Amino acid sequence: MIPKLCYFLKLLVFIILNNLILKLKLNIDGLLVYFPYDYIYPEQYSYMLELKRTLDAKGHGVLEMPSGTGKTISLLSLIVAYQKAYPLEVTKLVYCSRTVPEIEKVFNIIYIFITHCIINSYFKIAFQIHFSSVKYLSFLALRFGKEVDGKCHSLTASYIRAQHHSNPSQPVCQFYEEFDAVGRQVPIPPGIYNLDDLKDFGRRKGWCPYFLARYAILHANIVVYSYHYLLDPKIADLVSKELAKKSVVVFDEAHNIDNVCIDSMSVNITRRTLDRCQTNVETLQNTISRIKETDAAKLREEYSRLVEGLKEANVARETDMYLSNPVLPDEILQEAVPGSIRTAEHFVGFMKRFLEYLKARLRIHHVVQESAPQFLKDIYEKVCIDRKPLRFCAERLRSLLRTLEIADIADFSAITLISHFATLVSTYSKGFTIIIEPFEDRTPTIANPVLHFSCMDPSIAIKPVFGRFQSVIITSGTLSPLDIYPRILDFRPVTVASFTMTLARTCLCPLIVGRGNDQVAMTSKFETREDFAVIRNYGNLLLEMSAIVPDGIVAFFTSYIYMENIVASWYEQGILENIQRNKLIFIETQDAAETSMALEKYQEACENGRGAILLSVARGKVSEGIDFVHHYGRAVIMFGVPYVYTQSRILKARLEYLRDQFQIRENDFLTFDAMRHAAQCVGRAIRGKTDYGLMIFADKRYARADKRGKLPRWIQEHLTDGSLNLTIDETVQLGKHFLRQMAQPFRQEDQLGLSLLTLEQLQSEDMLQKIAQIAQQA
């Protein structure tokens, strides 16, 4: 109960502090918006204006605003106000974020927001984060998510519950029974529920929080969850299917949304998957022959259902979460299952043939790349498998698993994956490619065949979302260049805008270091990256910076291998030792536990003494979700341009596809991808207007117009011609000057009227004019 108490105390403190007064009441284009702070940033006002326009037009929007300028609160206050003003136009806000810490951050903002603004009980708000963790309530002893799922399913599946009716000794889940009996009729009290609250609520009532959450989504005004619940077709079908059309969907931190889409539709099959699948098939076969002896009626019943082409009735669909099919055209779902896989034995035989075929394909010694039609043709020639039964594969397997009443579905993930692959490969002829690699690139001697069924078109996964919901907002701190997102996601936004940060003082200082003191060019270009002069100059740069920057420095490398190489040669050259005289060094590794340990100690070191240096990797965990506010990151150094590994065949296929379908040249996309990651990395240091930090781009290629032009506008603005191709010495000079200036006391009054506005200031005429200039339409 202690966390609960803490929460109430927090609430109480808030209320006392703020004397129950609504903070700002804004008039945004005729809409009354409650804003929970005394002051507002001009760009927030501008952001809300654009957002309102998007909602009015019932269209989609792409909005870029620097991190630390209060995107989330602006989004929330405007959309909630809109919801309140036009309850029939917008019924629900679905807020998607990428990682758990980010989701929790949104939560805290909502706490503040709700406690300040909405005193009446109009809002009933439920949140849920990760379903699988909610399930832990009843099975605390199990370690793996899959096991939890399997156990849960074995207690709540519809047939288990039916058996329980006739045979009370059959165990069922008490929590679910309780929920099923009363949970749906009793409304959940209005409020804010995060994961723990929901668990707590469930425990008190004796209801299963997992099903409670799934049910509550339909009634909540605001839902906050992870991308995957909307984008991954396997989960979205289950969770988000019944969300109202009139919802507003927000994808926050959406700079990587195309990769999420692609991942959710791609399938990788290894030899191990196939071996596990083999055992699955054998289990199926045995179960079928056993059931045939004991309960043949059951199979007959399934058979007749399939003959009639009846879709499985929706009864008890809720608990039977076998495998939702990947996105299929509706006409397929209405049709009857083809005769060749109608009976259980035939279907198992079919799966066996498919499996053997895949095995044969994986037994190759050279790389094969082919399109889906080629694959289908080959499979027809080799094992006589037609396209149509393949399309029904996932659906048919689901039906079979249900009929066989296999309670423990955790083991069947392999065959499920294969069936998904079958359905996808026969459904989509465009936008996918099949790549079979006999070994990994790094270990060409060890045979490790993998079949990549790789999606190249992110618009396939996100298309249902754009089609379904009236407004989808894509927003992040780094979305530049803005026009590329609508192109690769294939949608037509009504607003595309980028906002700059209004600053009372220039608190960010981007510098491009192109040369060492010896005038040797610094670059992570492939040809010169192993060059001793380059490595030494990188070392010198870090050494010099460690001497002048107070507290924390974060350094990003382009890859783990490159970081290891560089650190090793720094050690040999004695640079590391010199750096350690100034600061402690921490390193991010591929191991998540190790990294979080390093991060914790790094923060501890920043609090004490002379500070620390964190060496990490662009595209790694640190670069994506960890903020380095204030003294945790006074300087960010980006060693090299973080290009993705260009030799990967999957990437090559995707680039080719982009070129053919969207007329985006390979180089443009690679640069775009590298620059968004670079911007993401350096953006980690500035998390607000009182924060300040150096941003050092250590590669001469950043100075080129094509790279520089792809940085977000709020960084580009502060890149002067004088800071384009600096040597290390010059960088140190500029850095020293900047840090000294920034270290002067900075009070709120300095900001007022410039980058922080009161209501009166906001209403003045010339301020409104200034605000109009903040947004730049792309």
Add this chain to the structure above:
Amino acid sequence: MFVCVCFRCESCVEMLFVRGSGNCVQCNTPLRKSNFRVQLFEDPAIDKEVEIRKKVLKIYNKREFDFSTLKEYNDYLEQVEDIVFNLTNNIDVERTKQMMEQYQRDNKDIIQRNKAKLTREQEELEELLLQDHQDSEQRRLETLQEEQRHLQAKRINKQALLDELEISKLPAAVLLAQHKDRASQLETQIEKQKQNVKPANIFSTGIMMGQTVSLASVSRVEEVLYVYQLLCIDTYGPPVLELDQLGRLGYLNHVRTASPQDQAGGYTSGLACHRAIQDAFSGLFPS
């Protein structure tokens, strides 16, 4: 009817069928050495099944449009599946074989016809794939060419600069000629690559060489012919004036007269007037 589907290793095959043919030691079927195939799959049962399936599908080659309803087609598919299942697992082999023979006799025509159709469809599919491949190759070359052109333009600029610098020492004509030579060489190289992409085995009609073209006439579609019926609209009010009455009754005096330019396209002011009157009358008196 079926070649025996027993399995043995390569050296045994060599030894047993020295003379090229003989009887299977397991099931006593007469066999030929040339009929032995290399095992493709890990599970020999699958190899056997696929072999049988291919034979069965040669006979049972009806397609979806040979059936009037989907259900019949599905039943047929299941029947095929049953046959394959029985033959693979040695259930009722004799009876099944008889059944197949019976079917083959009964449906001789359809089997022949579908066979031809099937090969044609296969060819079409192949052609499509080839086309795809060629297209992508073409595009690749085009972009390559584009890039090449950019590079060349750059090089020309550079060269011009150099020429200007060196003009006092060497006659510029020599340098230019060399440069031109090089450029034309590059051009021909690209051109050659382009030539390679174009397939040589295509007739001017776009039909692939070696592809069978079906000479069978297109089957006639029996349908009821369309009969035009005059459209009759009841406005539930006074009758709407006909087009030719408008001028006589002076309605046309109230609309803009058509200019010669308008009339060139077949427009008359009567048309607009008639439309307006129709609009006015429809919905005036609800039924």
